[in-house]
Amino acid sequence: MKRVIADVEEKLRAGEYKLTSRREHILRVLLENKDKHLSAEEVYNLVKKRAPDVGLATVYRTLELFLLFDIIHSIDFGDGRKRYEFCSSGTDGHHHHHLICTRCGKIIEVNEDLLEDLETRVSKEHDFKIENHQLKIFGTCRECTEKINK
Amino acid sequence: MKRVIADVEEKLRAGEYKLTSRREHILRVLLENKDKHLSAEEVYNLVKKRAPDVGLATVYRTLELFLLFDIIHSIDFGDGRKRYEFCSSGTDGHHHHHLICTRCGKIIEVNEDLLEDLETRVSKEHDFKIENHQLKIFGTCRECTEKINK
DNA sequence: GTGCATGCAAAGTCTTTGCAGGGAA
DNA sequence: TTCCCTGCAAAGACTTTGCATGCAC
Numbered sequence: 001m002k003r004v005i006a007d008v009e010e011k012l013r014a015g016e017y018k019l020t021s022r023r024e025h026i027l028r029v030l031l032e033n034k035d036k037h038l039s040a041e042e043v044y045n046l047v048k049k050r051a052p053d054v055g056l057a058t059v060y061r062t063l064e065l066f067l068l069f070d071i072i073h074s075i076d077f078g079d080g081r082k083r084y085e086f087c088s089s090g091t092d093g094h095h096h097h098h099l100i101c102t103r104c105g106k107i108i109e110v111n112e113d114l115l116e117d118l119e120t121r122v123s124k125e126h127d128f129k130i131e132n133h134q135l136k137i138f139g140t141c142r143e144c145t146e147k148i149n150k
Numbered sequence: 151m152k153r154v155i156a157d158v159e160e161k162l163r164a165g166e167y168k169l170t171s172r173r174e175h176i177l178r179v180l181l182e183n184k185d186k187h188l189s190a191e192e193v194y195n196l197v198k199k200r201a202p203d204v205g206l207a208t209v210y211r212t213l214e215l216f217l218l219f220d221i222i223h224s225i226d227f228g229d230g231r232k233r234y235e236f237c238s239s240g241t242d243g244h245h246h247h248h249l250i251c252t253r254c255g256k257i258i259e260v261n262e263d264l265l266e267d268l269e270t271r272v273s274k275e276h277d278f279k280i281e282n283h284q285l286k287i288f289g290t291c292r293e294c295t296e297k298i299n300k
Numbered sequence: 301g302t303g304c305a306t307g308c309a310a311a312g313t314c315t316t317t318g319c320a321g322g323g324a325a
Numbered sequence: 326t327t328c329c330c331t332g333c334a335a336a337g338a339c340t341t342t343g344c345a346t347g348c349a350c
Contacts, residue, residue, distance in 0.1 A: 018349085020305065040340080055307040060340060076226045080315085081339060099278050108276055114268045119287070126258055127292035128249050136284045137269070142277035168324085170330065190315080205332040210315060230340085231314060 004031060011069050025051045026062045030072060030086045037075060037083040037107060075134065077107065096134045101141035108141065154181060161219050175201045176212045180222060180236045187225060187233040187257060225284065227257065246284045251291035258291065 008027055009019040019027070029046045030038070038046070044059045063084055066072040074082045077100055097110035115133060123130050140148075158177055159169040169177070179196045180188070188196070194209045213234055216222040224232045227250055247260035265283060273280050290298075 016304095018304080020349095022306075053307080057308075057341080058306055061306085064341095074228070076228060078224070078226060097272075099272065099276060101278075102281065108278070110272055110276070114271070115285075118264045118268075121264070122247075122249065122260060122287065123289075126249060126260070127295070128251075128258070128287070128289050129291075129295055130287055130289040131252065132288040134284075134286045134288075135265075137272065137278070137280055138282040138284075139273075139278050139280040145277070145279055166329095168329080170324095172331075203332080207316080207333075208331055211331085214316095 001031065008066075008069075008071055011071065012065075015069060017065060017069075022047075022051060022054050022058055023062050023065070025054065026059060027066070027071075030066075030084065034086050034088075035109065037077070037085055039081045039083050041081070043084065077136070079105075096132075097137070098135070099137050099139065099141070101144055102138050103140055103144040106141055106143075151181065158216075158219075158221055161221065162215075165219060167215060167219075172197075172201060172204050172208055173212050173215070175204065176209060177216070177221075180216075180234065184236050184238075185259065187227070187235055189231045189233050191231070193234065227286070229255075246282075247287070248285070249287045249289065249291070251294055252288050253290055253294040256291055256293075 005019070005024065005027060012019050012023075025047050026043060028050075029043055033046070036042075040060055040063060041056070043063070044054070044056050047054050047059060063072065063074075066084075067074060070087060072084045072086055073096065074084050075096065075098070076082055077098075097112075097114065099108040099110060101107075115135065119130050119133070122128065155169070155174065155177060162169050162173075175197050176193060178200075179193055183196070186192075190209055190213060191206070193213070194204070194206050197204050197209060213222065213224075216234075217224060220237060222234045222236055223246065224234050225246065225248070226232055227248070247262075247264065249258040249260060251257075265285065269280050269283070272278065
């Protein structure tokens with residue numbers, strides 16, 4: 001954890017930005033909720049618990065900063081707000097696969113990268129230099145299927 | 151074209167809705183711009199050209215209606231607004247692959263469905279009943295790559 | 301002292317809702 | 326007449342911006 005924070009600090013420093021205490025709070029919240037896909041407001045509420053004098057604008061500005069430095073990614077599940085997740089190092093964000101249950105809203109992460117072949121093919125065919133991708137699969141999760149069948 | 155409109159009319163009728171003239175105008179705009187991924191406002195502006203007395207609210211309400219009946223799909227390219235595209239019949243919307251150029255914003259459609267294998271695997275592994283998917287690939291298009299290399 | 305960081309409130313953008321008028325069956 | 330459809334304006338949800346203060350170096 002400390003290692004990660006130090007890495008982020010260095011990244012920001014390289015761009016002439018500081019990891020202030022507020023920014024660190026925000027970073028910690030994101031780290032501790034890696035699997036949760038928090039919205040800006042959810043981050044804000046969690047940060048407030050440990051640093052009550054932080055403003056919502058700061059959260060937005062910090063998230064934007066983190067996005068700029070590829071410290072986090074934003075995703076959109078179609079519910080009208082952006083959600084954010086920390087980029088685990090080493091993967092370059094190349095594992096953004098989510099199963100979204102259209103009944104209960106649950107989001108299941110699929111962490112393997114299953115698209116290598118496909119990317120190679122598409123990239124060649126369209127002369128397109130791929131930087132990143134997002135795959136969202138909509139459907140019904142196990143629990144909801146069971147509920148329906150009862 | 152007329153065939154498609156008649157199909158839509160029937161779909162709506164089955165749900166006790168009518169294909170009014172305004173709705174038909176909106177549908178036509180969507181049909182004539184299948185490849186454009188229009189936003190609500192863009193639809194509104196195009197509709198206004200042929201039916202100047204249509205309100206923006208009606209466009210939103212109609213798009214919502216069409217979504218409900220799976221006549222169109224909505225996509226989000228991360229620019230803060232939803233975009234809509236007509237669902238070509240027969241494919242069940244299973245061809246939503248887009249290459250998004252992060253430099254010029256161009257969107258290239260990839261119309262084959264390349265995810266069958268992957269879906270089968272994921273579906274089994276997580277007991278997840280797949281209904282639909284969206285794949286967005288971010289990167290740099292041919293033209294922008296050329297510009298950079300100049 | 302200088303300059304970025306920040307809280308607060310205001311403004312902005314996209315979308316939805318309330319309401320009363322209008323039209324088709 | 327009845328009930329859905331619609332325009333307009335207002336409200337709502339999320340995000341960004343302006344500005345003056347504050348803090349670190």
